[in-house]
Amino acid sequence: MRLVRRILATLTIGPIVLWLLCIAFVMLLGFGFDCEIHEGFANPCMVLGQDLGETAYTMGVLAAWGPLIFGPVSMGAGLLWGLAIALSRYLAARR
Known part of the structure; x- marks a missing residue:
């Protein structure tokens, strides 16, 4: 479960970091x-x-349109991350 959390954290935070670097x-x-x-x-x-x-042109387009490109990916992965945490807590409390 720890690996799933790390992957989802990377998918949530990674695109935002990439956008800020652009x-x-x-x-x-x-x-x-x-x-x-x-x-x-x-x-x-x-x-x-x-x-x-x-390279500057490509980075400029990503910087300008980043929220529209990376936003859905970050939001979807964040939602899955939250659901994975909630599910793991539910299953741990059920035991």
């Missing part, structure tokens, strides 16, 4: 390296001699 990456590139990032198309973004334009 926001941090986009803000770092936008403010720190003066890259233009928007949802329309990828712009060139030179960082240490490497063009991160496509």
